Amino acid sequence: MCTLEKRGRVLILTLTGSGEHRLGPGLISSLRSALATARSDPTVAALVTAGEGRFFSNGLDLAWAKNSSEGISTLVRLVKPLIADLISLPMPTVAAVTGHASAAGMMLAVAHDYVYMRGDRGVLYMSELDIGLPFPDYFMDLMQAKITDPRTLRDVTLRAKKITGTEAKERGIVDKVCQSASETVAEAVKMAEELAGRNWDKGVYASIRLSVYPKLCKSLEIPQESDEAVRKHFASRL
Numbered sequence: 001m002c003t004l005e006k007r008g009r010v011l012i013l014t015l016t017g018s019g020e021h022r023l024g025p026g027l028i029s030s031l032r033s034a035l036a037t038a039r040s041d042p043t044v045a046a047l048v049t050a051g052e053g054r055f056f057s058n059g060l061d062l063a064w065a066k067n068s069s070e071g072i073s074t075l076v077r078l079v080k081p082l083i084a085d086l087i088s089l090p091m092p093t094v095a096a097v098t099g100h101a102s103a104a105g106m107m108l109a110v111a112h113d114y115v116y117m118r119g120d121r122g123v124l125y126m127s128e129l130d131i132g133l134p135f136p137d138y139f140m141d142l143m144q145a146k147i148t149d150p151r152t153l154r155d156v157t158l159r160a161k162k163i164t165g166t167e168a169k170e171r172g173i174v175d176k177v178c179q180s181a182s183e184t185v186a187e188a189v190k191m192a193e194e195l196a197g198r199n200w201d202k203g204v205y206a207s208i209r210l211s212v213y214p215k216l217c218k219s220l221e222i223p224q225e226s227d228e229a230v231r232k233h234f235a236s237r238l
Helices: 025-040 062-067 072-088 104-110 137-146 150-158 165-170 181-196 202-212 214-219 227-237
Strands: 002-007 010-015 046-051 055-057 093-097 100-102 114-118 123-125 176-178
Touching (some): 010 025, 046 181, 062 072, 072 137, 072 202, 072 214, 093 104, 104 137, 114 181, 137 150, 137 214, 165 176, 176 181, 202 214
Parallel strands (some): 010 046, 046 093, 055 100, 093 114, 100 123
Antiparallel strands (some): 002 010
């Protein structure tokens, strides 16, 4: 379902195969395991996430939900800690959006610190309005954290607009548009290598990210660092 490749201090997480990379229990578990590996490896200083084929991720596995007694609410519940894992990961993260990223798949992409996207194919698309599903609270909090232009947020949520890479760059959703899937991954890795080379304190990086998105962290139930813990960290640097 996904593979890990280490290049120097950068870990590349790839959703493998030519399918839609829909987020069902198996793929969610595989992704969380990969992120746990990144978190526990002291030699890893940045993460890149990419997808093979036409899709980065086409959202929740609705077929699994339809055929399961647990239903879609279970998938919504399972994706929440996956997003929390990314938001709390103690290193820079870069999404290489090499194909369509829809609904929960778009949430997976924008949960990264940086988003690189191919310009020749693929869209960002929150399909919930079109298929008659409300947004989970943490989806909306993530979009409000990462899509700061109110008109763009309106178009994504209340128009279900499909946004190409070029338009996503113009609207401030993605950081860079590339000409192909391979170039998108290569440029994302280049950015990750640059960030890894800064040798930032990983705990400090995670702490600052959490402080940037307090509402989102509360929605994701990520424990906040106490004032005492912050003071101890400062004291250890003196």
